[in-house]
Amino acid sequence: MVVKPDFVAGSISGAADRVGVTMISTELAGRGTVNRRVLAEARTGLHRLLAHVGVLPIPSGSDDSASHSGRDADGSAGADDGITYLELRADSAVMARGAGLFEPSVDLGQHVAVGDLVGRVHFIEELDRPWQEYRAHLDGLVCTLRHPTLVQTGTTLVNIGVPLRAHSRLEN
Known part of the structure; x- marks a missing residue:
């Protein structure tokens, strides 16, 4: 999801908005609960996101190569990466x-x-x-x-x- 800046005092997103940096958050399992499967999926998703934006390298030989990273084989952003951004x-x-x-x-x-x-x-x-x-x-x-x-x-x-x-x- 993409949320418009709101600059609300006391919130993490507001603090990020005030200093002009991207804040990334997620809805994991909802309802204030978590389990091992959700934590594993969150870690995998975070690593994929960080690889996608170039913060981490994409592990060679991993399943996170071109088709799963949102990039084509040449490293450019794929036209259809299966991701739907919501606002x-x-x-x-x-x-x-x-x-x-x-x-x-x-x-x-x-x-x-x-x-x-x-x-x-x-x-x-x-x-x-x-x-x-x-x-x-x-x-x-x-x-x-x-x-x-x-x-x-x-x-x-x-x-x-x-x-x-x-x-x-x-x-x-």
Whole structure:
């Protein structure tokens, strides 16, 4: 995902934005959990990324050569490297309009279209009040999904990433 600079104080991405450097982050397993498989995939992905941008050498004879590094045999960026860059925009967030319990209707990584149900908030202070449905307002991919069930007004329930049309700053 590519996130527009926001310069928010107290965040890693804001600090990177303020000094003009690229900040790389990932959503690993989600929900504040991790396991050995996810850690192994994260290490492999990090090494591939660092090789792709030229920080680390591509190990000779490894499976990380031309087809997997995003580079053609001549070392140039491949036309179809199988990577889809996503952008989180100012309008990517689906936010709670009231406090309650969030019931997701989508999974992390799921494609959604405008109008798709992404979740409901059940109001615990007003038990006779019907739940509030939340729908996708963009076509894209569910990039973040709220895990703790309890939400407040303004809590981000889902972020929908949209395909980035321009090249990433990471691409050569």
